[in-house]
Amino acid sequence: MDEPDYAIQLPHFTGPLDLLLHLIRKQEMDIHDIPIAEVTHQYMAYLSTMQETYLEVASDFVVMAATLLSIKSRMLLPQKATDVDTTEEDPRTDLVKQLLEYEQIKVSAEVLRERAMERALLFTRQPMDLSPYASVGPTPLVAVSVWNLVDAFRAIYRRLPKETTAAEIRTAVLRMEDVSRNLLERLRRYGRCFFFDLLQSANTRSELVATFLVLLELMKDQIVQCIQPHPLSDIEVIYTEKDVVSESMPAEHHDKG
Amino acid sequence: MRQVMLLQIVPALEAVLFAAGTDGLSTQELAGILQVPPHEVVALCDELRQHLSTRESGIQLLEVAGVWQLSTRAEHAHYLHRMTESSTSTTLSPAALETLAIVAYRQPITRSKIESIRGVHSDRALQTLLYRQLIAEVGRENAPGRPILYGTTDHFLQTFGLLSLADLPELPEEPQAEKLVLFEQESALPRD
Amino acid sequence: MRQVMLLQIVPALEAVLFAAGTDGLSTQELAGILQVPPHEVVALCDELRQHLSTRESGIQLLEVAGVWQLSTRAEHAHYLHRMTESSTSTTLSPAALETLAIVAYRQPITRSKIESIRGVHSDRALQTLLYRQLIAEVGRENAPGRPILYGTTDHFLQTFGLLSLADLPELPEEPQAEKLVLFEQESALPRD
Numbered sequence: 001m002d003e004p005d006y007a008i009q010l011p012h013f014t015g016p017l018d019l020l021l022h023l024i025r026k027q028e029m030d031i032h033d034i035p036i037a038e039v040t041h042q043y044m045a046y047l048s049t050m051q052e053t054y055l056e057v058a059s060d061f062v063v064m065a066a067t068l069l070s071i072k073s074r075m076l077l078p079q080k081a082t083d084v085d086t087t088e089e090d091p092r093t094d095l096v097k098q099l100l101e102y103e104q105i106k107v108s109a110e111v112l113r114e115r116a117m118e119r120a121l122l123f124t125r126q127p128m129d130l131s132p133y134a135s136v137g138p139t140p141l142v143a144v145s146v147w148n149l150v151d152a153f154r155a156i157y158r159r160l161p162k163e164t165t166a167a168e169i170r171t172a173v174l175r176m177e178d179v180s181r182n183l184l185e186r187l188r189r190y191g192r193c194f195f196f197d198l199l200q201s202a203n204t205r206s207e208l209v210a211t212f213l214v215l216l217e218l219m220k221d222q223i224v225q226c227i228q229p230h231p232l233s234d235i236e237v238i239y240t241e242k243d244v245v246s247e248s249m250p251a252e253h254h255d256k257g
Numbered sequence: 258m259r260q261v262m263l264l265q266i267v268p269a270l271e272a273v274l275f276a277a278g279t280d281g282l283s284t285q286e287l288a289g290i291l292q293v294p295p296h297e298v299v300a301l302c303d304e305l306r307q308h309l310s311t312r313e314s315g316i317q318l319l320e321v322a323g324v325w326q327l328s329t330r331a332e333h334a335h336y337l338h339r340m341t342e343s344s345t346s347t348t349l350s351p352a353a354l355e356t357l358a359i360v361a362y363r364q365p366i367t368r369s370k371i372e373s374i375r376g377v378h379s380d381r382a383l384q385t386l387l388y389r390q391l392i393a394e395v396g397r398e399n400a401p402g403r404p405i406l407y408g409t410t411d412h413f414l415q416t417f418g419l420l421s422l423a424d425l426p427e428l429p430e431e432p433q434a435e436k437l438v439l440f441e442q443e444s445a446l447p448r449d
Numbered sequence: 450m451r452q453v454m455l456l457q458i459v460p461a462l463e464a465v466l467f468a469a470g471t472d473g474l475s476t477q478e479l480a481g482i483l484q485v486p487p488h489e490v491v492a493l494c495d496e497l498r499q500h501l502s503t504r505e506s507g508i509q510l511l512e513v514a515g516v517w518q519l520s521t522r523a524e525h526a527h528y529l530h531r532m533t534e535s536s537t538s539t540t541l542s543p544a545a546l547e548t549l550a551i552v553a554y555r556q557p558i559t560r561s562k563i564e565s566i567r568g569v570h571s572d573r574a575l576q577t578l579l580y581r582q583l584i585a586e587v588g589r590e591n592a593p594g595r596p597i598l599y600g601t602t603d604h605f606l607q608t609f610g611l612l613s614l615a616d617l618p619e620l621p622e623e624p625q626a627e628k629l630v631l632f633e634q635e636s637a638l639p640r641d
Contacts (some may be wrong), residue, residue, distance in 0.1 A: 013542040015569030101566060106623045109543070111552035112609055115618070116540075119610035121526035122511070123276040123533070124518060125471035131388050133334060133515040134341040138389045142347045144354075146417045150426055152351070152358040156374060161576040189399055200363065215286045269528050271507030272521035276529055278470070290531050312504045315463030333464040337484045340465055376580040377604060381472055 016064030017102040019046060024099070031099060034092055036075055040068040071095065179210040180217075187224060187239040195226070195235035263301060266291055267308060274318070274327045281326030290407065298434050307330070356382035357391055361413070361425060365395050365406035383407070455493065458483055459500060462493050466510070466519045473516030489517070515605035515613060548574035552584050553605070554620060557598035559590055575599070583608065 013019040084111040306318040396409035587600035
């Protein structure tokens with residue numbers, strides 16, 4: 001708790017306000033009278049460290065840096081000491097307001113987190129299957145079409161967090177290894193199966209493409225054999241059990257391409 | 258002294274059996290969870306059974322095929338019957354519909370895979386779909402715990418007017434993450 | 450006499466709540482199933498709650514998200530963890546929690562308002578919360594571009610053990626404007 005010097009060892013701030021608040025509270029500065037030059041200096045020091053490692057998150061932090069610098073310069077403008085009842089606003093006012101609101105939210109978030117943890121200690125049970133108690137079967141559904149299913153599926157995809165895909169792009173090589181391992185595991189289990197069934201577990205287009213590429217690679221290495229009895233019929237994939245090295249990674253060939 | 262210690266575990270036993278639901282737990286499994294020897298599990302279960310009956314609880318402890326399981330009592334069946342009546346509706350909730358869509362397009366599929374796609378627990382939605390006979394257990398996955406695999410039923414095909422699963426409409430071009438950001442507005446889907 | 454009759458329904462109440470499991474049942478639903486007026490349902494629930502605690506049961510009665518629900522007790526959590534594989538619900542990141550707190554206390558709210566409070570882009574946090582169904586789109590703001598308004602869901606209430614939004618813990622006192630005046634002397638700066 002009592003670290004002698006400020007900031008830098010804590011890289012995980014959720015945003016510029018989080019960082020700023022941390023600097024202010026840590027130095028026990030008065031939030032209503034922030035020593036802006038001091039805070040700006042510390043903030044910039046943190047930022048330059050961060051920019052070396054977390055380039056992508058820096059933009060919001062940079063905006064705040066600009067705000068701090070602008071406040072600092074406005075405060076350096078000469079003022080009359082007798083100016084007590086001036087209508088001119090303290091350039092820090094908005095920032096202070098924002099910090100206070102943010103701090104309130106931060107505390108609430110912590111309270112919520114604790115509540116969720118308490119709640120996570122309680123377990124309920126799956127609803128009982130009541131069908132034996134139903135006198136007649138369930139009333140038939142009305143007005144559902146197959147398009148409701150398609151819409152429902154689309155709704156799920158709209159909701160899927162972006163990070164899944166963002167990670168896929170950056171770690172394409174790793175993902176290929178996963179896909180390959182997964183595919184081999186399934187092939188070993190099934191022995192032989194249809195091409196279509198094999199691709200069905202793919203949730204995204206890139207997973208589909210990855211699975212397909214891995215399959216080609218496995219064919220090339222003669223770990224699987226593919227047979228198509230007639231043109232356009234489903235291709236059968238047969239595992240030939242040649243991959244003695246269980247974790248052999250055909251995907252490695254792809255990381256250049 | 259030992260006896261007293263053991264009795265303190267009875268509420269824990271009740272809690273564990275409660276959460277285990279319809280599957281119940283074997284003596285062996287209970288011994289592992291409660292960290293007591295198997296023969297003491299049996300004594301504890303007897304104790305719990307007695308507790309439940311003397312305190313006129315609405316639930317009872319049964320031993321079926323070597324598995325301990327909590328259940329409701331026969332005399333309350335008519336209340337449960339009334340429960341099914343209040344819950345039958347002629348539409349599916351959005352949650353049930355989503356779950357059904359996943360089962361339809363990704364079958365056979367386990368509950369945990371469904372939940373990882375939807376991002377939330379799907380017990381209730383699955384229960385509804387099973388009750389409505391739109392989906393059914395179609396096997397077990399060859400994986401630890403041998404989880405149940407679900408698939409759609411003939412009744413599903415009938416309800417949605419499909420000849421076979423091959424008749425399911427193709428999914429729209431998969432929205433990639435980029436698209437999620439760019440097209441936040443709902444775009445109208447082509448209908449036939 | 451009436452009182453005695455009512456008490457006999459307590460086991461039935463326990464049975465139907467047991468059957469409902471995770472879903473729970475609202476006062477209204479219970480009134481229909483047990484065929485008693487709603488205010489008596491509440492009395493019965495209190496009775497059951499007391500029963501369960503005096504007889505040292507492993508389960509308890511909760512009122513969450515507008516429904517009555519049976520659950521295990523916190524003190525048995527370690528037995529239950531031993532039983533269940535880690536649940537799908539992984540903890541939320543601090544960024545997602547902050548965003549959730551803003552939505553909870555300021556709903557309905559647009560993304561841009563959330564971002565102005567957090568001071569940082571919140572796409573990803575929002576996406577995570579939508580995926581976990583802790584928040585949902587609840588409408589559009591009547592403003593240029595008709596931006597989406599977000600609000601919390603019932604699943605949010607469940608997850609945080611809240612009866613309703615009114616049950617949210619109060620926001621910490623915000624320092625009042627008067628306090629600003631206190632520092633006037635120490636500062637050479639003009640205040641408004």
